[in-house]
Amino acid sequence: MSTNEQDENNPLRSLLFSADLLSDSSTTETTNPRSAADSDSVNVATQGAPEAFKLWNHGASIVRVVPLSGIKSNNNNDNNNTHNVPQAAADGSPKYRFLRQQGLRPSRHLPDTLIIGVKKSGTRALLEFIRLHPDVRAAGCEVHFFDRHYQRGLRWYRHHMPYTIEGQITMEKTPSYFVTKDVPQRVYQMNASTKLLIVVRDPVTRAISDYTQAASKKSDMKRFEDLAFINGSFAVVDTTWGPVKIGVYSRYLEKWLKYFPLSQLLFISGERLIMDPAYEIGRVQDFLGLKRVVTEKHFYFNATKGFPCLFKSEARSTPHSLGKTKGRNHPHIEEAAIERLREFYRPFINKFYQMTGINFAWP
Numbered sequence: 001m002s003t004n005e006q007d008e009n010n011p012l013r014s015l016l017f018s019a020d021l022l023s024d025s026s027t028t029e030t031t032n033p034r035s036a037a038d039s040d041s042v043n044v045a046t047q048g049a050p051e052a053f054k055l056w057n058h059g060a061s062i063v064r065v066v067p068l069s070g071i072k073s074n075n076n077n078d079n080n081n082t083h084n085v086p087q088a089a090a091d092g093s094p095k096y097r098f099l100r101q102q103g104l105r106p107s108r109h110l111p112d113t114l115i116i117g118v119k120k121s122g123t124r125a126l127l128e129f130i131r132l133h134p135d136v137r138a139a140g141c142e143v144h145f146f147d148r149h150y151q152r153g154l155r156w157y158r159h160h161m162p163y164t165i166e167g168q169i170t171m172e173k174t175p176s177y178f179v180t181k182d183v184p185q186r187v188y189q190m191n192a193s194t195k196l197l198i199v200v201r202d203p204v205t206r207a208i209s210d211y212t213q214a215a216s217k218k219s220d221m222k223r224f225e226d227l228a229f230i231n232g233s234f235a236v237v238d239t240t241w242g243p244v245k246i247g248v249y250s251r252y253l254e255k256w257l258k259y260f261p262l263s264q265l266l267f268i269s270g271e272r273l274i275m276d277p278a279y280e281i282g283r284v285q286d287f288l289g290l291k292r293v294v295t296e297k298h299f300y301f302n303a304t305k306g307f308p309c310l311f312k313s314e315a316r317s318t319p320h321s322l323g324k325t326k327g328r329n330h331p332h333i334e335e336a337a338i339e340r341l342r343e344f345y346r347p348f349i350n351k352f353y354q355m356t357g358i359n360f361a362w363p
């Protein structure tokens with residue numbers, strides 16, 4: 001059954017799914033104007049009725065279907081809303097009124113599942129693909145709670161999560177979590193049963209991807225070869241340079257395994273996520289205890305871009321790729337430099353294979 005079909009059969013899920021398209025933009029660092037004492041559930045009692053509702057006979061009961069687009073604000077003071085809180089997140093939004101009428105209380109929860117990394121391995125693709133599932137709701141952008149905003153507390157974090165109804169998984173992705181020292185312990189303290197998703201990719205290609213992204217923001221960036229090695233030859237690898245250092249996955253994994261059993265971690269092959277996204281997303285759905293709803297029917301391969309794309313997603317109903325910042329062309333790197341980096345990574349890769357029990361077949 002496709003997401004589409006499932007959504008049609010499940011108007012409540014479908015409705016909430018689109019509701020948070022609006023509320024996800026609240027994941028920028030805004031202050032939620034509701035008082036700290038407020039419940040996180042939506043209070044629908046204070047606002048007037050929305051203009052246009054359509055009646056829909058759903059099984060035995062008549063349900064109201066809220067138009068998914070063009071929902072008008074009831075608040076004439078919107079322009080004065082300096083907190084930039086989206087209307088859908090505000091109390092009394094038509095979508096939440098509807099859910100409340102159905103006896104449901106959409107509320108925000110701390111995440112049950114985190115995509116913790118690894119940067120430039122396909123973390124955005126993983127998030128966009130898995131959030132096609134109607135039982136997965138994800139924060140719209142990287143919240144960076146455990147590495148940058150920890151002092152703000154769990155209540156702040158929860159306010160950056162999307163609304164969910166019972167049975168839906170709350171997910172967040174911040175790839176820097178994987179490599180930040182204090183994060184494993186902090187996640188453990190939040191919830192020791194948090195499920196952790198980790199996309200990994202050949203560390204040499206990952207380093208080049210990381211460099212390509214940095215170079216795209218800085219026009220006078222030195223060559224990759226000049227940054228990855230010390231003293232102008234390819235003899236000594238600069239292991240302090242971020243793009244190289246992050247690729248020593250075993251080193252960071254050791255820290256996570258001090259707090260979480262391997263069974264709570266799922267490793268996703270970044271290479272396979274490109275070649276066979278449905279296969280990898282199938283594994284993710286199994287790991288999360290979800291019905292396999294996201295399948296090959298959701299993807300098509302865009303030969304020009306060289307990557308799988310989506311027929312539709314939470315954000316767009318027409319076929320599209322992940323955007324220009326994902327799947328960039330990499331610069332040419334001297335073969336000798338690549339060979340030397342492969343040699344450098346080999347023992348760490350072998351250790352990583354041993355620790356995970358998976359051979360990712362990196363060259």
Ligand code: A3P
Binds near residue numbers: 121125209212273328
């Ligand atoms: P490149 O842009 O170097 O090719 P992240 O989202 O963690 O930043 O990872 C970015 C990488 O995701 C991209 O690196 C690309 O190789 C990979 N990727 C995986 N699936 C993709 C897809 N469907 N579209 C675009 N990029 C994808």
